[in-house]
Amino acid sequence: MTALSLDFYFYFWNASYLDKADPDLPVCLEQTVLVWIPLGFLWLCAPWHLISLCKRTQVKHKSKLYLFKQLVVSLLLLTAIAGLAVTLGEDYGPHSSSEKNSPVYYTNPVLFAVTWILMLLCQEAVRRRERAVDSTTLFLFWLLLVLCDIFPFQTLLRQALSLGEVRDIPRFSLFNISFGLEVIALILSAVADVSREDQELIKKNPEAGAAFISRITFNWFNSMVMKGFKQSLVQEDMWELNEVETTAHISESFQQHVRSELGKARVRFQKTLKKRVVKNALQEETSQTGFTNSMGKGVSQDVLMMEDKKKNKDEKKKKEEKSYPSDWLIMSIYKTFKWILIESAVFKLLQDLLAFVSPQLLKMMISFTQKPSSYDWEGYLYAVLLLVVALLQSLFLQQYFQRCFVLGMKVRTAIMAAVYKKALVMSNDNRKESTVGETVNLMSADAQRFNDVTNFIHLLWSCPLQIVISIAFLWIELGPSVLAGLAVMVLMVPINGLLANKARKLQVENMKFKDKRLKIMNEMLNGIKILKLFAWEPSFQAQVEGIRGEELKVMRKFAYLTSVSTFVFSCAPALVSLATFAVFVGVSPDNVLTAEKAFTSISLFNILRFPLAMLPMLIASIVQTSVSKKRLEKFLGGDELESDIVRHDSSFNSAVSICDGSYAWERDAEPFLKNLSLDIKPGRLVAVVGAVGSGKSSLMSALLGEMHCTKGFINIQGSLAFVPQQAWIQNATLRDNILFGSPYEDKKFQNVIEACALGPDLKLLAAGDLTEIGEKGINLSGGQKQRVSLARAAYSQADIYLLDDPLSAVDAHVGKHIFDKVIGPNGILKNKTRILVTHGISFLPFVDEVVVLVDGRVSEFGSYKSLRASKGAFSEFLDTYAKEHSNQSTEEGCAQTVDTEDLEFMPDGDDTQPDFPPEDAVSFTLKRENSIRRSQRGGSVRLRKNSTLKVTEKAGETKKGQRLIEKEAMETGHVKFSVYLQYLRAMGWGYSVWVLIIYFIQNVAFIGQNLWLSDWTNDATVYYNKTYPASMRDSRVGVFGALGVAQGLFVFLGTLLLANASINASRIMHSQLLNNILRVPMIFFDTTPIGRVVNRFAKDIFTVDEAIPQSFRSWLLCLLGVLGTLFVICLATPFFAIIIVPLAVIYYFVQRFYVATSRQLRRLDSVSRSPIYSHFGETVSGLSVIRAYKHQERFLKHNEITIDENLKSVYPWIVSNRWLAIRLESLGNLVVFFAALFAVISRETIDSGLVGLSISYALNVTQTLNWLVRMTSELETNIVAVERVSEYCEIENEAEWVAQHRPPENWPQAGRLQFIDYKVRYRPELDLVLKGITCDITSSEKIGIVGRTGAGKSSLTNCLFRIIEAAEGHILIDDIDIATIGLHDLRNNITIIPQDPVLFSGTLRMNLDPFDKFSDENIWRVLELSHLKDYITGLEEGLQHEVAEGGENLSVGQRQLLCLARALLRKSRILILDEATAAVDLETDNLIQNTIRREFSHCTVLTIAHRLHSIMDSSRVMVLDAGKIVEFDSPNNLLEKRGHFYSMAKDAGISQQTVTSL
Secondary structure (H helix, E strand, C coil), X not given: CCCCCHHHHHCCCCHHHCCXXXXXXXXXXXXXXXXXXXXXXXXXXXXXXXXXXXXXXXXXXXXXXXXXXXXXXXXXXXXXXXXXHHHHHHHHCCCCCCCCCCCHHHHHHHHHHHHHHHHHHHHHHHHHCCCCCCCHHHHHHHHHHHHHHHHHHHHHHHHHHHHCCCCCHHHHHHHHHHHHHXXXXXXXXXXXXXXXXXXXXXXXXXXXXXXXXXHHHCHHHHHHHXXXXXXXXXXXXXXXXXXXXXXXXXXHHHHHHHHHHHHHHHHHHHHHHHHHHHHHHXXXXXXXXXXXXXXXXXXXXXXXXXHHHHHHHHHHHHHHCCCCCCCCHHHHHHXXXXXXXXXXXXXXXXXXXXXXXXXXXXXXXXXXXXXXXXXHHHHHHHHHHHHHHHHHHHHHHHXXXXXXXXXXXHHHHHHHHXXXXXXXXXXXXXXXXXXXXXXXXXXXXXXXXXXXXXXXXXXXXXXXXXXXXXXXXXXXXXXXXXXXXXXXXXXXXXXXXXXXXXXHHHHHHHHHHHHHHHHHHHHHHHCHHHHHHHCCHHHHXXXXXXXXXXXXXXXXXXXXXXXXXXXXXXXXXXXXXXXXXXXXXXXXXXXXXCHHHHHHHHHHHHHHHXXXXXXXXXXXXXXXXXXHHHHHHHHXXXXXXXXXXXXXXXXXXXXXXXXEEEEECCCCCCCCEEEEEEEECCCCEEEEECCCCCCHHHHHXXXXXXXXXXXXXXXXXXXXXXXXXXXXXXXXXXXXXXXXXXXXXXXXXXXXXXXXXCHHHHHHCCCHHHCECCHHHCCCCHHHHHHXXXXXXXXXXXXXXXXXXXXXXXXXXXXXXXXXXXXCCCCCCCCCEEEEECCCHHHHHXXXXXXXXXXXXXXXXXXXXXXXXXXXXXXXXXXXXXXXXXXHHHHHHHHHCCCHHHHHHCCCCCXXXXXXXXXXXXXXXXXXXXXXXXXXXXXXXXXXXXXXXXXXXXXXXXXXXXXXXXXXXXXXCCCCHHHHHHHHHHHCHHHHHHHHHHHHHHHHHHHHHHHHHHHHHHHHHHCCCCCCCHHHHHHHHHHHHHHHHHHHHHHHHHHHHHHHHHHHHHHHHHHHHHHHHHCCCHHHHHHCCHHHHHHHHHHHHHHHHHHHHXXXXXXXXXXXXXXXHHHHXXXXXXXXXXXXXXXXXXXXXXXXXXXXXXXXXXXXXXXXXXXXXXXXXXXXXXHHHHHHCCCHHHHHHHHXXXXXXXXXXXXHHHHHHHHHHHHHHHHHHHHHXXXXXXXXXXCCCCCHHHHHHHHHHHHHHHHHHHHHHHHHHHHHHHHHHHHHHHHHHCCCCCCCCCCCCCCCCCCCCCCCEEEEEEEEECCCCCXXXXXXXXXXXXXXXXXXXXXXXXXXXXXXXXXXXXXXXXXXXXXXXXXXXXXXXXXXXXXXXXXXXCCCCCCCCEEHHXXXXXXXXXXXXXXXXXXXXCCCHHHHHCCCCHHHCEECHHHCCCCHHHHHHHHHHHHHHHCCCEEEEXXXXXXXXXXXXXXXXXXXXXXXXXXXXXXXXXXXXXXXXCCEEEEEECCEEEEEECHHHHHHHCCHHHHHHHHCCCCHHHHHHC
């Protein structure tokens, strides 16, 4: 080496080294700079590692990998020492020469030796760090080192090869040994070193064990993708979250910042309030003095009016001024997440800067192909640089996106947790301001808004930055003529704004029609039974089709508008480049368009398009988010419940004492409870009584600390349990509802169940106490809920029990049982303090003290006897209630005769269910059929004679499970190709083909335009140093522009055609769906929840209307874009075709894997999201209970767990998108690389214009590829809607509405009815409901039909209308078999007055006569007969009066009378009267009965009776039992027979005497 003279080292840099076909770097540079770069990097990073060495940590096991790494570094240390030894030996050894080695040979080995010692320490530090599997900085150091060492390595090799020998053997060997070791160290540093302690954790969460390379390429996610591809993912497959992504962690750090920021904001708010008060006072003074002056001067009235107006304006402004602390939320979010924000900003900045390197490299590449003299290695260098820059750009971009989306997720989580936490401590004033729905909305919609905005928040600075840089580069390329292109872009912005504004208006209009259509659909489906019974389907179908027509008109307008904006958008790039190039060549004849200039500018314009499109969208969404911000600040900054209202001072000797307390519901309101003083000793039972509204429940709330205290105080000793008036039941198992967070003890549990009379109910529940209760306790009756609520309190073992009228919802005998066993002097709570609000007088003699409340004051307090004696308010109260009570007790007297054992068994025989709409007979019978069938299978329910059981079905299904309701099918896996064909068929084949052709031509025009441009740029070489002819210039510009505009026009045409086609498809699919749903048999509606059907009309039709056309168009454009790009590259460099096949295969697999997994994760996300909201809604409605039991912490925990479950599917979904993007972008980057590489290889045969074209195309392909997969996935997700709609278009229909065989014109004339051995079942697999009915009813007979529940009374009417078809036998009406005629012929000619009066929203007239068959006088006549004429004449609009949804603006009686009017209007010879059991007062009932007797005297009337009184005057009575006729005779004969009818009459208190009196 000494022979290499020292002159070398003066050549630190020499350009001549590179100016040859095989370039190299000077040795001096290799020995100094290339050594110092990596070492400097390590030395900078080392302190951070060494700090962790100083910390005490638990000792971790040393892995083999770690030992191997340390060994490699130790060997490197030896090589460094050996290097130093060699130099020393050469300089001072026995054979040393006078020429000494240069200083580098001393410094480098020393530097290396120090570095390797440092490295040993760093690796030890990494091992000690908790949960660290590798180190990013050490990996980067090894990578840098190996890269920098490649140069000296190849220099030494080339030198040895050219000389044919190795000059300096010791150094050559040492260098190669150390280079080998460095490569090994690099490989080792890329492997994760997982300690034994962390292995379990990594199984649950692979991300924790991912090494650096795996982290940046998201390789650790592969196992999830594979699993998702092989099988459908379920919640159990989700991995555990990282500590920092858990709700608890996020919420805690967010809450800390919220506290400090909100505190500051409150201080600011107080200051502004003070200022406001002062300002207002001043204003009032001035205005008063001003007013007197003006009056004095005689100012005209107008001026005063104007001043008044101004005042009103000011007042309005004042109202809008914030009444809560504001502007703290954003700051809190920023402070909580600022590190993620800063990290992502750095990545974004790097990516933005790199984006501008590619166009510059492209420019160099083009100039390389133009210069034949340049060396080949330059071209290869540019190709590799293009690849490296693109890869780095992808990596940075994906890291940035990952951080931003995770940030969005965290912000959403923080807000959801904060809203939940706030809800638990919300004061009553605050609760009043927002309904449960609104608060849930804060959690769902507003938190989601924040999520969406934070995803893209960096674009606020990144977009302007990109715009500025692109313009600067463009200016360098083209000079001032850039401004022309820019002007076109800027002009596009307001045009787009205008279009967007118009589109928004149309959207609002569209939503109006949608709501209207869905409202009618909802009503139709709820009242479908009535539509069928009256044969009214066609009228309603026409109504819906009308609204749908309007809706499609608006949609068509909207679609045309979209096509215009697409036209503008697709013309934009062409117009921009046209304007720029035209101005450029037109300004001066010296300006010649070269390939470098043209294609560099085009890539820059492509970069510019994104920020210009994004900025307006970003600003719009920020504006929307600011609304959410205000709402959240108002809610989260609101007042909290004061925690010091109730004291817990143990020095008092009473359990509950109130000292002169006054309590109000709102902070500044009048107190509702005034001057209360109470003293309740431990272990007493105190009853609180009083009239309605006297403040009993308020007293409970005050004791719970839920009211504002204006004076006095409350002291409570011990824990509380609270039973609210309206039982609050959670969606959990029955056992969990009772335990309510306490540990399970079997004996205690059984005692409580026994005492609360829940034993028999548990026997009826399929899974006993493990039965899941639906939301709001939907599968329990009112009484059962109340008893569960009581059991919860009894189980909690509190000291003081507040019972707010718990016995009102249960039957009298059950109430007595509970009082004896739980509340009363001998109950299980006998030693506790109990405060019982009650209306039940029978319990009062057994209580220790009675508190009487009158108008919020305690009017009397003492024992029952003393209060009775004092003849005060209490005895008045007793007298009023005693009257009501005596009425009830007579009814109860009747009931007492029933076998007592039965009573025990059915604790809630007659419980009403306030939470349920009355079911129609079919559904009820069906459900009962089902439950009885099941009980026969399972044998768990013993059926007794005459006992009606309310069986809560739970078998086989958790959740509201009647087995009746099938689970909705959820499609998994691929969507069949036939579904796509079905959609295309609905669009129309002609349309579909034309759309394809036109889009294809547009793509051809696009490619043609770019080929023309590349040809144009070749003019620069043809006319080199010559004047460029003007005619040539004009033709170039002209054709270029024409092709650009053609492109826009074709897109416009294609979009228009597609719009028409998709509206066609929407119309056809909706009509088919509606048409079929109205013809489906009734049984379908009984087994399908209405929500499910409505969902088809709402969500699925919405998807078909809007989402599918959109994603279909984007998909088509993307696909054609990708194909076009590949075509152009192949055109430029035919070699490229070889690469396409392997790339396409990889692409296909990546895409299939991704779509499968992503779709499942999306589904899991939406499935796991709803429990968050339902749990929240549940919490808000049960707040007082949760607070009373002091269970806030437990509910907070539960909320955190629920949100975490959701995050477990959201987080992988975010990662899956990154996983896909990084793979697709790498593919795109390879396309760029190969396009460049082949351009270099075939540079002799290719012109520079085509090179520019193919590479600038390739640079664009990454984005398009990414979009193509997204669109494919979206299209697959959306096309499922077509599948779901068509599923409901193919359900089997009932019989034809009008058959060939039609009955005579005015059939039935006589109204004679014959049943011949008639049998019927509801569904093929069920048992018969009517088992061979045979009877003959002559013309104008009046028949009463009676029987116990389930005897088949309602089935009989359903058969007459063919709601269910016969299994065997016939029904003849006037000798025509009803099975042979069309359904509408049948249903139009017989009439029913149904049990529940169903009305539809619309006019009164439409409700009576939807087909407009009758004249107005006919209608007025029937209204007079049905006693409604006076009422309707009194209405402003008369017959045009709008009926609200479900007829809610009419009383039940009026609705029933309207149904009577319907029947009178139809005047058919057969009338079926399904007697209204519910809700009709006696007066209305008499009116109806008399009208029917009078008006229908000549008709055959069948009355299904629930009250026997009403049918005692019938000509004959039919008694049904278990689907057979057991008795059929006149009422008197039947009473004498003493059979079934007699026993029923006896139960109802009817005897022969009453009949004779009738």
